[in-house]
Amino acid sequence: MATGARIPMHIDPVLTLAQWLSPAYPVGAFAYSHGLEAAVEAGGVRDGATLKDWLATVLWHGAGHNDALLLAAAWHAETRAELDRIDASARAFAASRERLLESAQQGTAFCIVTGAIWDGGFADYTYPVAIGAAAAREALPLPLTQAMYLHAFLSNLVAAGQRLLPVGQTEGQAMLRRLTARIPALAEATAKGDLARLSGTAFLTDIAAMHHETQTTRIFRT
Amino acid sequence: MRQQGSLKCLFPRRDGPTLDAVLVNTAGGLTGGDAFSIAARAGAGSALTLTTQAAERAYAARSGETARIVTRLDVASGARMTWLPQETILFEGCALKRRLTVTLAPDATALVVEPLVFGRRAMGEELRAASLDDRIEIRRAGKPLYLDAMRLCGDIAAQLDRPHVAAGARALVSLVHVGPDAEARLAPLRAMLPRSGGVSLIGDDVLALRLLAPDSHALRQVLIPALTLLTGNPLPRCWMT
Numbered sequence: 001m002a003t004g005a006r007i008p009m010h011i012d013p014v015l016t017l018a019q020w021l022s023p024a025y026p027v028g029a030f031a032y033s034h035g036l037e038a039a040v041e042a043g044g045v046r047d048g049a050t051l052k053d054w055l056a057t058v059l060w061h062g063a064g065h066n067d068a069l070l071l072a073a074a075w076h077a078e079t080r081a082e083l084d085r086i087d088a089s090a091r092a093f094a095a096s097r098e099r100l101l102e103s104a105q106q107g108t109a110f111c112i113v114t115g116a117i118w119d120g121g122f123a124d125y126t127y128p129v130a131i132g133a134a135a136a137r138e139a140l141p142l143p144l145t146q147a148m149y150l151h152a153f154l155s156n157l158v159a160a161g162q163r164l165l166p167v168g169q170t171e172g173q174a175m176l177r178r179l180t181a182r183i184p185a186l187a188e189a190t191a192k193g194d195l196a197r198l199s200g201t202a203f204l205t206d207i208a209a210m211h212h213e214t215q216t217t218r219i220f221r222t
Numbered sequence: 223m224r225q226q227g228s229l230k231c232l233f234p235r236r237d238g239p240t241l242d243a244v245l246v247n248t249a250g251g252l253t254g255g256d257a258f259s260i261a262a263r264a265g266a267g268s269a270l271t272l273t274t275q276a277a278e279r280a281y282a283a284r285s286g287e288t289a290r291i292v293t294r295l296d297v298a299s300g301a302r303m304t305w306l307p308q309e310t311i312l313f314e315g316c317a318l319k320r321r322l323t324v325t326l327a328p329d330a331t332a333l334v335v336e337p338l339v340f341g342r343r344a345m346g347e348e349l350r351a352a353s354l355d356d357r358i359e360i361r362r363a364g365k366p367l368y369l370d371a372m373r374l375c376g377d378i379a380a381q382l383d384r385p386h387v388a389a390g391a392r393a394l395v396s397l398v399h400v401g402p403d404a405e406a407r408l409a410p411l412r413a414m415l416p417r418s419g420g421v422s423l424i425g426d427d428v429l430a431l432r433l434l435a436p437d438s439h440a441l442r443q444v445l446i447p448a449l450t451l452l453t454g455n456p457l458p459r460c461w462m463t
Contacts, residue, residue: 039386042417044385044386044389045386050385053384053385053386054386057384057386057387058386061381061387088365088366089366089369091366092359092360092365092366092367092368092369093369093370093371094424095422095430095432096420096422096424096430097422097423097424098422100424197373198369198371199371199372199373199374200370200371200372201372201373201374201381201387202386202387203387203388203391203394203432203434204385204386204387204388204389204418204434205386206420206432207418207419207420207432207434208420209420209422210420210421210422210432211417211420213422214412
């Protein structure tokens with residue numbers, strides 16, 4: 001059932017993105033901690049200050065930077081074949097089994113819901129590739145799409161940190177505000193979507209994501 | 223076999239079913255402007271192990287010049303490729319760009335290992351102004367199976383000191399094992415690794431391992447038993463001297 005697919009309506013891009021990247025959009029983001037749960041168990045992340053440093057590392061040296069690049073590459077892609085290639089790179093670049101799960105499952109969920117509501121025919125892509133492809137189809141501006149994607153990514157991980165650590169609501173939101181200030185610079189640095197610039201050097205966060213696979217007590221899927 | 227310039231290839235005799243080839247850089251290292259190109263193919267049903275006679279050294283480059291290494295490995299049907307170079311040691315001021323591409327036939331297997339050392343800690347060397355642009359891609363049936371990329375530039379020592387980057391480690395290895403036994407290798411490898419290492423089954427027959435260590439000596443203490451487990455053979459002799 002394509003509910004509303006053919007209804008002509010103009011919606012401001014920021015509102016479409018707010019809908020897609022809201023915690024209420026059913027991609028299940030809340031279930032994924034990106035390996036943070038393992039970093040907390042090992043003691044590397046133990047309070048607000050270490051959480052903020054972990055988030056900044058993931059943002060600039062890990063998935064923040066690389067997802068922003070993949071999203072931009074997908075946004076610029078002109079053919080389905082090109083999107084397929086970008087998605088294959090995204091899958092091959094996943095640092096661990098759970099990292100792949102996190103990106104693939106959210107992508108699948110996004111494609112199913114978005115394909116049912118907006119014009120159908122979304123392929124099953126990883127999350128950043130799906131968002132980039134969908135944003136291009138809806139003619140949503142790239143910098144805004146990247147910024148809101150990164151903001152949702154960070155916001156979700158701050159919330160995960162608050163569930164795992166004695167970090168209060170105010171402290172979490174203050175941290176999010178400070179990290180958000182750097183998002184436009186990251187979006188600009190990755191706007192061309194040049195996949196030759198992919199780089200994963202948040203090594204210990206990747207290793208923690210691997211450790212999470214065997215963590216016995218866990219509330220997150222990753 | 224074809225060789226040109228300062229890069230040579232030796233075939234030491236060794237009893238065993240696989241062919242060992244040893245790459246030798248007769249110049250003793252690389253610097254800006256050097257360009258090395260390595261191509262090897264394991265033919266149908268064969269087994270080829272490639273290693274290096276010594277650790278590779280990336281020395282200081284003149285401003286704006288980059289040393290480049292492009293390696294292409296092609297593994298035919300039923301063949302096995304073991305890419306097992308010794309450490310690449312980065313020196314202060316180096317600028318190194320590497321591309322390693324491994325192309326696998328659908329039923330080929332491979333072990334790909336790349337150890338890196340970010341300055342020799344025992345000699346008091348630190349990378350305060352250097353650059354590394356490194357990429358490993360393993361492809362099968364026209365698709366990427368594994369892709370790793372790391373770009374580090376500037377004060378690399380300070381970046382590695384960050385608690386969630388490398389927490390002060392100066393040696394790192396990336397290892398990928400592709401083969402039907404990948405899943406069976408997961409638990410024994412996990413048991414060998416310290417907290418600074420991790421291993422994951424990223425595909426049905428693809429295992430990826432990453433390990434950090436304070437220096438190359440500590441890295442080898444974990445890596446050598448892991449490699450022996452994966453290859454089922456002693457390591458090439460040059461690794462042991």
